[in-house]
Amino acid sequence: MIFYLLRRIVYTVPIMLGVAFFCFLLVHISPGDPLVAILPPDASVELQRQLMTLYGFDRSWPEQFFGWLWRALQGDLGTSIATGRPVADEVFRAVGNTLMLACLATLIGFLLGSLFGFVAGYFSNSWVDRAASALSVLGVSVPHYWLGMVMVIVFSAWLGWLPPTGAGPGGSDQWAWDWAHIQYMVLPAVTMSVIPMGIIARTVRALVADILAQEFVVGLKAKGMTDSGIFLHVVKNAAPTALAVMGLQLGYLLGGSILIETVFSWPGTGFLLNSAIFQRDLPLLQGTILVLAMFFVLLNLLVDTLQTAIDPRIQR
Amino acid sequence: MTTLNAGAAPAPVYERSAGFWSGVLKKLARDPVAIGAAAVLLALVLIALFAPLITPHDPYQTSLLKRLRPIGFENFLLGTDELGRDLLSRLMLGARLSLFMGIVPVLIAFVLGSAIGILAGYAGGLANTLIMRTIDVLYAFPSVLLAIALSGALGAGIGNALLSLTIVFIPPIARVAESVTTQVRGRDFVEAARASGAGAFTIVRVHVLGNVLGPIFVYATSLIAVSMILASGLSFLGLGVRPPEPEWGLMLNTLRTAIYTQPWVAALPGVMIFITSISFNLLSDSLRSAMDVKN
Amino acid sequence: MSIGMSVEHIGADIHGDRGGPAQPLLSVRGLVKHFDLKKGFLETLTGGGKVVRAVDGVDFEVLKGETLGVVGESGCGKSTTARLLMHLIDPSAGEIVFDGETVGSAALPLREYRRQVQMVFQDSYSSLNPRLTIQDSIAFGPQVHGVPRREAITRARDLLARVGLEPRRFAERWPHELSGGQRQRVNIARALASEPRLVILDEAVSALDKSVEAQVLNLLMDLKDEFGLTYLFISHDLHVVRYISDRVMVMYLGKVAETGPAEALFDDPLHPYTRALLSSMPSMDPDRRTEEAPLAGDPPNPIDPPPGCRFHTRCPFAEPVCAERVPALEERAGRQAACLIHEADAGHSRNPTAIYAA
Numbered sequence: 020m021i022f023y024l025l026r027r028i029v030y031t032v033p034i035m036l037g038v039a040f041f042c043f044l045l046v047h048i049s050p051g052d053p054l055v056a057i058l059p060p061d062a063s064v065e066l067q068r069q070l071m072t073l074y075g076f077d078r079s080w081p082e083q084f085f086g087w088l089w090r091a092l093q094g095d096l097g098t099s100i101a102t103g104r105p106v107a108d109e110v111f112r113a114v115g116n117t118l119m120l121a122c123l124a125t126l127i128g129f130l131l132g133s134l135f136g137f138v139a140g141y142f143s144n145s146w147v148d149r150a151a152s153a154l155s156v157l158g159v160s161v162p163h164y165w166l167g168m169v170m171v172i173v174f175s176a177w178l179g180w181l182p183p184t185g186a187g188p189g190g191s192d193q194w195a196w197d198w199a200h201i202q203y204m205v206l207p208a209v210t211m212s213v214i215p216m217g218i219i220a221r222t223v224r225a226l227v228a229d230i231l232a233q234e235f236v237v238g239l240k241a242k243g244m245t246d247s248g249i250f251l252h253v254v255k256n257a258a259p260t261a262l263a264v265m266g267l268q269l270g271y272l273l274g275g276s277i278l279i280e281t282v283f284s285w286p287g288t289g290f291l292l293n294s295a296i297f298q299r300d301l302p303l304l305q306g307t308i309l310v311l312a313m314f315f316v317l318l319n320l321l322v323d324t325l326q327t328a329i330d331p332r333i334q335r
Numbered sequence: 336m337t338t339l340n341a342g343a344a345p346a347p348v349y350e351r352s353a354g355f356w357s358g359v360l361k362k363l364a365r366d367p368v369a370i371g372a373a374a375v376l377l378a379l380v381l382i383a384l385f386a387p388l389i390t391p392h393d394p395y396q397t398s399l400l401k402r403l404r405p406i407g408f409e410n411f412l413l414g415t416d417e418l419g420r421d422l423l424s425r426l427m428l429g430a431r432l433s434l435f436m437g438i439v440p441v442l443i444a445f446v447l448g449s450a451i452g453i454l455a456g457y458a459g460g461l462a463n464t465l466i467m468r469t470i471d472v473l474y475a476f477p478s479v480l481l482a483i484a485l486s487g488a489l490g491a492g493i494g495n496a497l498l499s500l501t502i503v504f505i506p507p508i509a510r511v512a513e514s515v516t517t518q519v520r521g522r523d524f525v526e527a528a529r530a531s532g533a534g535a536f537t538i539v540r541v542h543v544l545g546n547v548l549g550p551i552f553v554y555a556t557s558l559i560a561v562s563m564i565l566a567s568g569l570s571f572l573g574l575g576v577r578p579p580e581p582e583w584g585l586m587l588n589t590l591r592t593a594i595y596t597q598p599w600v601a602a603l604p605g606v607m608i609f610i611t612s613i614s615f616n617l618l619s620d621s622l623r624s625a626m627d628v629k630n
Numbered sequence: 631m632s633i634g635m636s637v638e639h640i641g642a643d644i645h646g647d648r649g650g651p652a653q654p655l656l657s658v659r660g661l662v663k664h665f666d667l668k669k670g671f672l673e674t675l676t677g678g679g680k681v682v683r684a685v686d687g688v689d690f691e692v693l694k695g696e697t698l699g700v701v702g703e704s705g706c707g708k709s710t711t712a713r714l715l716m717h718l719i720d721p722s723a724g725e726i727v728f729d730g731e732t733v734g735s736a737a738l739p740l741r742e743y744r745r746q747v748q749m750v751f752q753d754s755y756s757s758l759n760p761r762l763t764i765q766d767s768i769a770f771g772p773q774v775h776g777v778p779r780r781e782a783i784t785r786a787r788d789l790l791a792r793v794g795l796e797p798r799r800f801a802e803r804w805p806h807e808l809s810g811g812q813r814q815r816v817n818i819a820r821a822l823a824s825e826p827r828l829v830i831l832d833e834a835v836s837a838l839d840k841s842v843e844a845q846v847l848n849l850l851m852d853l854k855d856e857f858g859l860t861y862l863f864i865s866h867d868l869h870v871v872r873y874i875s876d877r878v879m880v881m882y883l884g885k886v887a888e889t890g891p892a893e894a895l896f897d898d899p900l901h902p903y904t905r906a907l908l909s910s911m912p913s914m915d916p917d918r919r920t921e922e923a924p925l926a927g928d929p930p931n932p933i934d935p936p937p938g939c940r941f942h943t944r945c946p947f948a949e950p951v952c953a954e955r956v957p958a959l960e961e962r963a964g965r966q967a968a969c970l971i972h973e974a975d976a977g978h979s980r981n982p983t984a985i986y987a988a
Contacts, residue, residue: 037472045488156620160613162564164571165587165605172598274477278568282591293572296487308484316475351802355761523757524767527817530716531771531824532744541770545761 024324031320038316039091042309043084046301096306101298106306109291114310117280117287121272123208128215129265135216136223136261143228151220158217167210167282174206181206184284207283211276215268222264226257259329266322270315355549362625369621372614379611383430392421394428394581403597414600416586417593422600426607429581433608436493436575436582437563440500445555448505452512453547457520457539467513474506482565486574496575500566504558511554515547553626556619560612567608583607647694649730654691655828655860656715661688661724663710667933683932684710686884688724689959692828697854697861699875699892701868701907703929707884708864712832715862716749729827745775748821752833754813758805764790764816765801771824782823789819792856793849811842815849822857830862835870847874868911872896880904883929883940890965900967903941939970951977 078086090097096106132155139151175183182203230236230253239249277289284290288307295303353361363369382389391412398419406414413423455466473481485499519525520543528538567584569575576582578589586604593601664681685707692698700708713719715726717733717740728746731738748771751757758767768786773779787797793815805813814834821829831850835843851874854861865871871878872892879889880901888901899905906925925944930936936943942952952970955977959968970978 033468034471034475037469038475041472041476042484045484048485049488050490156613156616160560160564160609160616162567162584162605162608162612164568165602165608168587168591168594168605169602172594172602176595176598271477271479274480277479277483278571281572292483292487296483296572296574301488304484304487308480311480312476315477315480319475348798349802350799351763352804352807354804523751523753524759526713526716526718527749527751527757527820528759528770528774529718530744530747530749531774532741533770533774537774541762542759546759 023327027320027323031316035313035316038312039088039309040084042305042312043087045305045308047080049299049301091306091309096309097302099295099300099303101294101300101303106302109303110288110307110310113286113288113291113307114314116285117273117276117289120204120208120211120280120285120287121269121276123204124211124272125215125265125269127208127212128268129219129261131212132216132219133223133261136220137227139220140224140227140231143224143231148224151224155217155220155224158213158220161213163210163214164278164282166213167207167279170206170210171282184282185286207279207285210282211272211279214275215265215272218268219261219264223257223261226260227253230256259326262329263322263326266318266325270318273318274311274315359622359625363621366621366625368617369625372617372621375610375614376618379430379434379614382427383434386428386431390421390424390427392424394420394424395579396420403593403600405597406599413603414597416600417589422603425581425586426583426604429583429586429604430607432493432576432580432582433563433567433584434611436496436500436566436570437611438559440497440566441504441555441559441562443497443501444504444508444558445552447501448508448555449512449548449551451505452509452514452551453516453539453543455509456513456516456547457535457543459517459520463513463517467510470506470509470513473502474510478503478507478561479565479568482569483572483574486569491574491577493576496566496569499569500562503565504555504562507558508551508555512547512551515550516543519543519546549626553619553623556615556622560615560619563608563612563615647729651694653694653730655694655729656692656862657725657727658688658690658711658715659725659727661685661711661714661726662722663707663714663719664722680933683884683935685714685721686932686935688881688884688886690879690886690889692860692862693877695858695860696876697863697874699871699878700862700864700881701866701871701878702881702887703907703925704866705883705929705932706881707932708881709832710884711881712749712830712862712864715830716747717744741775745771745824746826747828747830748824748826749830749832750814750817750821750834752836754810754817754837755805757817758813758820760805763802763804764795764808765797767805767816768820768823771820775824785823786819789822790816792822792853793819794845795819809842811838811846814838814846818846818850818853822853822859825857826859828860828862830864832864833866834863836865836867843870850874868896868908880907883932883935885940886959886966886968887941888965888967888969889959890967894965900965900972901941901969902945902947902971904967906944906946939968941969947971947978947980949978 087097094107096110098104099106099109102109135151135154139148142148171183174181183206185203231249236249236252239252244252273288276285276287277292279285280287280289281293288311292304292307294300295307363373391410398415401415401419403417404415404419406412413421413426416422416425451466451470455463455470476484482499482503485502486496489495489499525538525542528542533541566575567582567587570582570584571588573585573588576585578585583604587601587608590597590601590604663685664683667680667682688707688711690698700711702708710719714721714724726733728738728743733743734740758764762770765783765786768789769779769782772782772785777785787801790797790800795812795815800808800812800816805816808816814837817834834850835846838846847870850861853859861874863871863874875892877889878892878895880887880895880903882903887903888895888899890900895904896908899908910925930940930943936953938951938953938955939945939948939957942948945952949970955970957968957970957973959966960973962972971980973981975981
């Protein structure tokens with residue numbers, strides 16, 4: 020198992036290099052000169068050249084890539100063209116907010132999804148099953164940005180229960196664990212949870228139905244095992260896969276939160292990406308994408324590692 | 336012929352049973368969910384095709400006096416948008432770009448991804464490793480992030496959005512294509528074909544394609560729903576279609592300001608995206624179970 | 631579509647004999663296939679790596695018009711040999727000569743060789759493309775070699791009739807609609823479609839029910855006479871091999887242990903391995919029931935074959951010399967055996983040099 024893990028880690032390195040190279044390329048596939056966005060139209064040639072050197076756009080590609088990679092490894096993701104602040108600072112401030120939201124959403128999605136999936140799998144082919152399956156199809160089909168809007172319409176505009184946008188009273192960006200702040204998180208987190216909920220419900224339903232249909236479970240029943248005993252047995256067998264799916268979903272939410280953060284003006288990485296795109300702040304775009312993608316790759320590795328550790332059947 | 340059935344004029348009738356695909360169609364025709372979803376999609380496609388002929392109003396005609404009217408206002412069946420344009424007409428015309436932007440990337444990715452995956456799967460060895468590791472890099476990005484990264488870097492516009500979405504869908508399709516091709520390649524009939532002296536191209540054309548395109552296609556159809564949501568999402572962010580062209584995601588974005596004044600009007604474009612993506616998902620699920628030999 | 635016509639048609643090509651009846655149809659010399667073992671993490675680091683010696687220096691001949699049976703336990707290299715002969719995998723070393731011409735030479739390009747040599751696989755379902763009708767599967771080979779489609783289809787229907795499947799009922803059916811025996815008949819027809827001279831049957835009847843197996847065996851024997859074919863018949867079933875073969879080759883751990891005429895080999899095996907193999911054969915005849923101990927255990931790992939004679943670890947007559955000296959495959963009176971007992975001056979105590987000297 021140790022060898023499997025080592026191999027898995029070694030295998031991850033080229034993927035990470037490739038991901039880094041792709042992020043590096045992002046700046047180069049974009050049309051036009053990124054400096055144009057910040058330069059006044061009448062900027063002198065001298066000023067242009069200075070800025071070119073400052074951002075490193077005048078050197079050769081490999082030189083730029085490895086220089087960029089080396090600096091990125093040391094935590095230097097460059098300077099935001101729009102704000103003039105280090106990209107790393109901007110990203111790490113935002114990533115905490117996104118992580119908080121994505122974790123809460125994954126948790127809600129996992130709990131509800133497992134519940135629906137379990138009930139559906141336990142009573143497979145009954146009306147409960149069909150209802151839960153329909154719900155999970157709705158979950159994976161709904162445009163979540165639209166669902167966010169509907170949530171705001173219902174719970175803020177109509178019922179007035181929860182604040183529509185932002186991450187704290189008066190647009191504060193200082194997070195605190197009190198109701199004044201938490202209530203801002205409810206709508207985006209619930210909206211976001213719909214996607215993992217549908218997928219986890221599907222997975223758990225299939226797992227449970229599968230385990231219950233296996234001969235050894237029939238044998239356990241024949242031997243007079245109680246329902247709660249069988250329940251425990253099913254949970255034990257379904258948990259590793261369900262947890263792995265949950266981990267991956269967390270990764271997808273981290274990367275996919277941009278639309279929901281935009282709807283709710285949540286000050287996370289999605290919001291950051293949005294402003295990077297509209298101000299054509301390419302270093303910021305590049306840095307944010309790099310951090311999120313690396314997070315996703317590492318999360319995949321972690322999920323694989325944990326799954327190998329938990330599930331004795333996977334001994335590659 | 337003459338020696339065997341001398342005098343018997345009619346040519347021998349060869350018994351023939353239905354092929355695989357006609358069997359799948361028959362199963363689909365008996366599936367009420369599939370028929371419902373297909374009917375909805377057909378209606379949407381017809382609306383999109385004939386939109387200019389059947390829209391009740393000019394979808395581009397603005398009116399400062401009739402902005403954000405409610406559903407059923409005068410003869411505006413679904414109200415008006417923030418510039419006073421008839422929402423029903425815009426939703427009908429919007430079906431064109433929305434469906435186009437959702438379906439076309441998956442179609443192109445189906446062709447390119449299948450080609451890449453089949454090539455890698457059939458070639459095996461070093462070529463396979465090189466191709467698939469490159470694909471893995473793109474696959475290491477969550478799809479939403481990849482789409483936004485690419486179209487964010489390339490800039491707004493229909494072409495760039497299509498390109499970004501195509502790149503997003505090539506890796507998953509190529510992976511599926513590679514894995515089914517690798518499976519088929521190991522079967523004895525491919526060995527037998529090689530033993531007949533057939534070249535790689537002939538074997539792929541006659542023996543591999545027929546066995547792998549079905550599963551790849553089913554997988555690709557399951558991506559159309561995702562593509563619809565993503566494409567409209569890009570427009571929602573302002574990265575896809577540009578105003579004043581009607582597109583559901585873009586309409587949803589511009590109507591966002593109206594959620595307090597006309598909430599139901601503002602939510603309508605999203606309903607269209609929702610209906611379309613559910614229909615594609617249901618049809619894809621039905622297709623998958625119709626193709627499953629076990630059923 | 632007169633059947634008489636196409637017999638002549640098929641027959642004409644089959645007798646495209648070059649070297650005359652005395653020249654072996656197939657000569658295999660020093661055939662070797664080593665598979666690289668999938669490297670583990672450590673081997674990748676250290677650069678090491680082991681090989682599986684699936685086929686490790688095999689020499690034999692297939693004579694024109696005969697059926698050569700190949701037997702041995704699973705893992706002895708018989709199927710790898712078949713795939714090497716078909717050039718489905720490339721040999722690590724060795725030479726295959728077909729009717730006097732080296733395969734792959736200008737006189738006999740691989741493509742032409744593959745028309746003249748065909749193969750029937752064990753798994754009747756996996757060897758038919760599920761998306762092609764029966765007739766299209768059979769017609770594929772001839773079309774590859776330039777036969778127009780209409781003609782290839784006609785030939786396919788003729789061959790279906792020849793293998794006992796009514797063309798009108800079966801030609802346009804799909805593989806999954808047929809039984810295992812019917813599918814194997816289709817596979818035989820498919821192999822015959824490109825008018826081969828040599829047909830390699832790799833466990834071709836092993837997956838069939840006993841009653842069906844007998845029918846297919848008889849069909850094979852009829853077809854052999856009708857089309858003047860030569861068979862290389864690979865099977866683990868000794869009864870079947872004895873029934874169909876003219877000569878038999880026994881393989882053990884990637885090497886040839888013994889070859890000889892079927893009757894002589896079954897009645898009086900030379901190699902202790904052959905004897906052990908035969909004694910594991912159940913018999914209905916009480917007089918022929920086994921007295922010797924059958925083979926115990928599994929064959930050794932082909933990654934690390936034993937030194938000297940590969941069978942010495944399981945041989946009842948093994949002596950120290952067997953672990954040191956590799957026995958040569960020596961020919962005596964039309965039979966060959968690779969055993970030190972039969973090798974002159976090999977130093978084995980049971981070596982009755984006198985038997986052959988006499």
